[in-house]
Amino acid sequence: MIIGRKNYLTIFVKLIVLFFAINASAEEIHHSHSPFKSIDEYIQRMESPDRVEWQKPEKVVDYLAIKNGDTVADIGAGSGYFTVILSRRIGDSGKVYVVDIEKGMIEYIEKRAQKEGLNNMNYILAKPDDPLLPKSSVDLIFICDTYHHIEKRDSYLKILKDVLKKDGRLVIVDFHAVNTPVGPPLSMRIPKEKTVKEILSAGFKAEAEYFFLPYQYFFIFSK
Numbered sequence: 443m444i445i446g447r448k449n450y451l452t453i454f455v456k457l458i459v460l461f462f463a464i465n466a467s468a469e470e471i472h473h474s475h476s477p478f479k480s481i482d483e484y485i486q487r488m489e490s491p492d493r494v495e496w497q498k499p500e501k502v503v504d505y506l507a508i509k510n511g512d513t514v515a516d517i518g519a520g521s522g523y524f525t526v527i528l529s530r531r532i533g534d535s536g537k538v539y540v541v542d543i544e545k546g547m548i549e550y551i552e553k554r555a556q557k558e559g560l561n562n563m564n565y566i567l568a569k570p571d572d573p574l575l576p577k578s579s580v581d582l583i584f585i586c587d588t589y590h591h592i593e594k595r596d597s598y599l600k601i602l603k604d605v606l607k608k609d610g611r612l613v614i615v616d617f618h619a620v621n622t623p624v625g626p627p628l629s630m631r632i633p634k635e636k637t638v639k640e641i642l643s644a645g646f647k648a649e650a651e652y653f654f655l656p657y658q659y660f661f662i663f664s665k
């Protein structure tokens with residue numbers, strides 16, 4: 443079969459289009475619910491020693507004003523970076539719901555909690571559009587660097603409202619939509635104003651905003 447010059451050109455253009463389509467979808471998979479190729483590598487990144495400098499986890503948890511005996515849900519708990527601090531702060535009479543959609547993350551935190559003698563954890567392998575938490579059961583929902591992973595946020599926020607107790611609070615920490623030395627790609631980030639608008643539209647009330655994190659916004663909303 444003889445292929446003419448024009449046909450060569452058409453095939454070449456099609457190959458280029460195919461190349462970009464494959465790349466785009468690989469990027470999408472890479473950055474959708476599983477923003478990692480290997481869980482170990484992702485855990486290492488979340489637990490990186492320099493994170494403490496910019497994440498200030500103990501200070502963040504101080505500002506949550508949680509009490510001994512509270513029930514807290516860490517949605518998108520990851521490696522347990524915040525979960526273990528939350529767990530210690532609320533003590534054995536409290537309860538931490540450890541929520542993630544990745545089995546490997548839940549298993550990692552389970553082992554970590556065992557090693558660290560933390561006995562107030564309740565593990566939930568959630569669905570991307572539902573944390574599977576019991577209704578009216580939680581004093582504080584904590585979501586750090588995970589809000590931007592949630593796709594159907596309007597229906598998800600309605601679920602979160604139902605999950606909170608009457609005086610319950612929702613905490614969002616996530617990356618500003620500008621270039622920062624760490625954090626997800628810009629294309630995945632949700633600007634602070636958009637996040638606030640979505641959460642207020644779901645019927646939450648703004649309670650506080652803190653400005654001490656260099657790369658992230660930090661909000662507390664009440665039900």
Ligand SMILES: C[S@@+](CC[C@H](N)C(=O)[O-])C[C@H]1O[C@@H](n2cnc3c(N)ncnc32)[C@H](O)[C@@H]1O
Pocket residue numbers: 475476488517518519520521522523524541542543544547568569570571585586587588591592593
């Ligand atoms: C960037 S990590 C943040 C982990 C942790 N919050 C921290 O600050 O270190 C995002 C985590 O959210 C989880 N995740 C993604 N989409 C989710 C969803 N819809 N519901 C619950 N967890 C989700 C991922 O599996 C991952 O463990």
